[in-house]
Amino acid sequence: MTIEEIFGNLADKYQNFNWWMVLGSESIAHFVPELKKEIGQDNPIFQYPVYAVAKCLANDDVLFLIADGSKEGLWRIYHLTYAENNITGFPQYQEFTDRNSVGDFIEKQFIADFL
DSSP states (O other), rough: OOHHHHHHHHHOOTTTOOOOEEEEHHIIIHEEEEEEEEHTSGGGGGGEEEEEEEEEEESSEEEEEEEOSSSSSEEEEEOOOOOOOOOOOOEEHHHHHHHHHHHHHHHHHHHHHHO
16 A cells, blocks of 8 residues: 555545645755755654655654665654754654555544544
C-alpha cells in the first residue's frame, strides 16, 4: 500500500482526520528548508534527499521521507520548532522503517489525542 493510500484510508475512516498530504512545491519551498535549518548541516540526514510527505493540522508535526538508500527509505515525523540554533535533541522526531508503521502510529496518535 502506498503512503497516499494509507492517508486516504485514514481520511475515509475518520471524519476529522487532521493530516494532509504535502504537495511537492510545499515540500521544496517550505518544509524541507525548515527542517534543514533546524537540524543543521552536521546532521547525517543532510547528505540524503529529503521529502516532506504530510503535515498534521493540529501541531507542527511533519512526516518526512529520507531517501537513505534503503529499500523503504527512512520515515521520520519531526516536530518542527521554527527556530534556529535548537538545543541538542531538538527538533524531536519519531523514526519508522516503513510506511505501514507510519500509518499505524499516526492512527493510534489520532485516536488517543482526538477521539
